[in-house]
Amino acid sequence: MKWISEIRRLKGPRYLAIADAVTRAIDDGELLNGTRLPTHRSLADQLELDVTTVTRAYSEIQRRGLAEARVGQGTFVLARLPDSPVSSLTTTNNAPFIDLSHNFPAGAPPLPNLRELASEVARDLDYGALLGRQSDIGTVSHRAAGATYLQTLGVKAGSDDIVVCAGAQHGIAIALAALTEPGESILMEATTFYGARTAARMLGRNVVPVAMDDDGLMPDALEDALRSGHARVLYCAPTLHNPTTTTMPPSRRKAIAKICERYKIGVVEDDVYGFLLSPRPEPLAARLRTQAIYITSFSKNCGPGMRVGYMRVPEQWRRAVGTALRATTLMAAPIEAEIAARLVRTGLIAELEDAQRERNAERQLIAQQAFRGLDYSSSPTAFHVWLRMPSGWQSEVFAAEAKLRGVGVSPAAFFNLDPKNARDAVRVCLSAAESHDVLQRAAKILADLVVSGNPWAPTAAIV
Known part of the structure; x- marks a missing residue:
C-alpha cells in the first residue's frame, strides 16, 4: 500500500509518521471510509516497529476523528465526507x-406547449419593466401567481403572503436566517436533506437531530427536544421526505402540529415534492398558518435550471425574510419569475x-x-x-x-x-x-x- 511506503519517508516520531500517512491517504482518497486498517501486529511487523508504537499511532488517528476501533473487528477509517454529492x-x-x-430530472419532460410559451415570453416580455427595477420579494403579479400555485398544494395564501425566492435551497437558507440568530439551535429530522444542514452550518446555527420512524418525525422525540428549551425552530419535510421517501400520515401531522402549537415554535416546511402525490396530504403549514413558513419551488417539476421558488411567510416574519433575501440575492431573477408565473396562469405547470x-x-x-x-x-x-x-x-x-x-x-x-x-x-x-x-x-x-x-x-x- 502506498501510504505504508510513505511512512518510511516521513521524518519525526514514528507514531506521528503513521498518523500523518493515514491522514494523507484519507484526504487523497487512497483509504476509503470503512476501510479496515492493518492490525497493530501486522503493521508493526511491516515497519519493523514495536507494537506499542502502532497502538499509539492508531490512538492519534482516532483522536483526529479519522478512525474508530471496533471490539473484536479492528480499526476502521472514518473518512472526511463532503456535505453533498459533487456536481x-x-x-x-x-x-x-x-x-x-x-x-433532479436530467431534462424537463418534453411538452410542445412549453416551447410555445418560451416563444411567447420572448416576443412580448416587457423587459424594461422587469429589468429596470428592484422587486425584492417579487412583483405583485408574480406573488399572485405564487399564491395561486400554492392553492393547488393545499396552502391558502394571498399575494401579500408570498415571497418569490431563487429556488427552495435559497428559501430554506433565508428562512433559517430570519427565524434564528447565530449560535442558536435548529431542530431537524435525524435523517435530513443535506442542503438544509449545510445552510444551517453556513449561518452558524447548531443542528439538533429529532428521531424518526416509518411515519416521519416522532412526536415524543420532538416534544423531548423542545422541552429541553435549546431550540425554537423546526425544519422538516413531511411529504416524500428526502432521502427516506417517508410521507407523514394525517394522524402524525396532527400530532406534530399540536406540539408545535403548544411550544409556539417556528416551522420551516420544505415541500418541493408535494406535487408528486395525488391526493396531496395537507401540509403542516395549513394547520400552522401563523407559525410556519412553507417553501416549494419549480426545480423538480420543471428542472434544476428553473431557479424560482415560492414561500408563504406569516406576517410576523416578512420583514426579516425580506431582509435576508436582499442580503443574499437581492431578488429572484424577474425574467425567470415571469416564466414561472405564466406557467401557472396558463395551466402548463399542471x-x-x-x-x-x-x-x-x-x-x-x-x-x-x-x-x-x-x-x-x-x-x-x-x-x-x-x-x-x-x-x-x-x-x-x-x-x-x-x-x-x-x-x-x-x-x-x-x-x-x-x-x-x-x-x-x-x-x-x-x-x-x-x-x-x-x-x-x-x-x-x-x-x-x-x-x-x-x-x-x-x-x-x-x-
Missing part, C-alpha cells in the same frame, strides 16, 4: 458514468407535473424489478429510492465501490445527523438517468453489488 459536471470516469446521486409523475412511475417500476428482494423504501411517483445496506456493507464504501463500477449514489452520511442511531442506506435518484435503458443498467449494477457483498469486508483473523 455531475465535475465527475470524471474512464467509462461512461451514470450519476444517480443528484435528485401538465408538466402530470408528465413528471408519469415518468417517475415508470422509473419506479424499473427499480422495483431490479431491487426485488432487497430492503428499500420508496413511493410510486417519487424521484428516488432509499436502498438500505445489508450486514457487511457501509454506505460510504458501497457508494465508492459503485462509483468504481460506473454508478453514482449518495451515502447515508450526507443525510444522517445521528449516524449511530440511523439505518445505513444510499439514495438512488432514478430520475437522473438519461433513459429507461440507462436506469435499468445502473440499477442492475447496484443490485448485483448489494447481493455480491462488500469485497473489502474483513475476513482475516484479528491478532
